[in-house]
Amino acid sequence: MRILFASAHPYLPQLSGGTQANTHEMAERLIARGHEVAVLAGLTSCGWIGLRGRVLMKVGHGRSAVDTALGYRVYRAWFAWDGAADCVARFRPDVAVVQSGAILRVADALRTSGTPILIYNHNVDFDDHGSDICSFRDEIFIANSTYTAAAYEQGFGISSAVIVPLFDRARYVVEPRRREVLFVNPHPHKGVDIALRLATDCPHIPFRFVRGWPLSEGDAARLNQGVAACPNVRLFPKTDRMAQHYAEARVLLAPSRWKETWGRVATEAQFSGIPVLASNIGGLPEAVGPGGLLVEPDAPASAWRDALEQLWEDTELHDRLAAAALDHSRRAEIDPDRQIRALESMAERAIADRRRSP
Structure with a gap:
């Protein structure tokens, strides 16, 4: 076709x-x-x-x-x-x-x-x-x-x-060193304010921010000021080679404030058994599944801090969620061959329907 x-x-x-x-x-x-x-x-x-x-x-x-x-x-x-x-x-x-x-x-x-x-x-x-x-x-x-x-x-x-979104698993799989909290796309819609507040409240935890969407002049200035005020945050340029960042992650942070219909970074991280701390909003719970923790986006800062510190410090909890994340990443729903066959079948049906229409 x-x-x-x-x-x-x-x-x-x-x-x-x-x-x-x-x-x-x-x-x-x-x-x-x-x-x-x-x-x-x-x-x-x-x-x-x-x-x-x-x-x-x-x-x-x-x-x-x-x-x-x-x-x-x-x-x-x-x-x-x-x-x-x-x-x-x-x-x-x-x-x-x-x-x-x-x-x-x-x-x-x-x-x-x-x-x-x-x-x-x-x-x-x-x-x-x-x-x-x-x-x-x-x-x-x-x-x-x-x-x-x-x-x-x-x-x-x-x-x-x-x-659901299709992934080439090989592009993302790493053996994570589990040394940092990874936050991708520091944009207001993605909860950059929550991420910066967490970095401020948890100075003992190192954070890795990776740029994503373009920012307005004001949003860029606020991000730079926030990062400058947090010595435990490093800001990296946008890249399509995310494996290098997943290799450092102990936790993937996804504190989105808008109605995500999936949460691509959650799945990418889980391919390497990296648990996710995410907002309980939109399709993020579906993407995260049992491989992480969910917090309401408008929850008090203390709720986010407590959840992150649990994932960071409680080895038993972290290991259990890491195993669940890896298992969740192997479900049939995100098998690429199955997804492509489904798309092919629907495309063939659309073509047949058009041929039958007057």
Whole structure:
């Protein structure tokens, strides 16, 4: 099959997040199984990719610019829905998997072009649909967690198959030295205030912060000030080679303040038996499972401190949760071959449904 993943959000390397990581790992797996894969994504003006895209679209008078640096074609457009017809004409997909970022507006553009679609929801931001969901009720919906599926069932009466995020386990497995608390993506949505308060309250515990999403000027200044005030915190640049950081982790900290629909770093850490201290919010409990502790995001600072100190100092508890984390990471639900077969089956069904439709 010729499979197109589509989103209005920018794509790697312009934007990296859970959806982008999942798409890339799915693309690589599908290509290895003999499929042709491409991505349609939004484009920002930043950096070399933005400049290149601007020039190519101006010279070629097209609605998208294509690059192949990731090992497959990525069509980038200022607005993905405007670039959809151009992408379809050039790539000729058999099916499109439409994802976060004005998801239904992009889906509508692809459906109008005659492409069968799957709607793969990675968030529960209903205001970001970009179109009326009622006209999509006959399409096949996928959710990245039971939490996401339940939200769409409750909100719209839409049933979704669940395909949780896909991981190449080998990219993350290490023998951890268990020397630090690891916190990835120090952004306000991800609970950077909780992380900094923990570092302040637990000066005897070393913390490793790894940058993720871009920060506003004000948020960046507050992060730098907070880190400077905590001699037990080290701040590292963003990287797609996270194994080096998991190798130092005794605990993975995920104190998110927003409704995560999964929690990719939790699974990545658990591949190496690293227990997780996370917020009890959204899909994080599903990702963490028995391999960690959960605290309400708005709980008093003392609740977070007590939970962290338990995980740090109680060897018996830590070892038990580490074993549970490793076991949780081996469940069938996150077996990549099983996940890819499920996606292939749904893609074939979408194609068949379109052929049968008048």
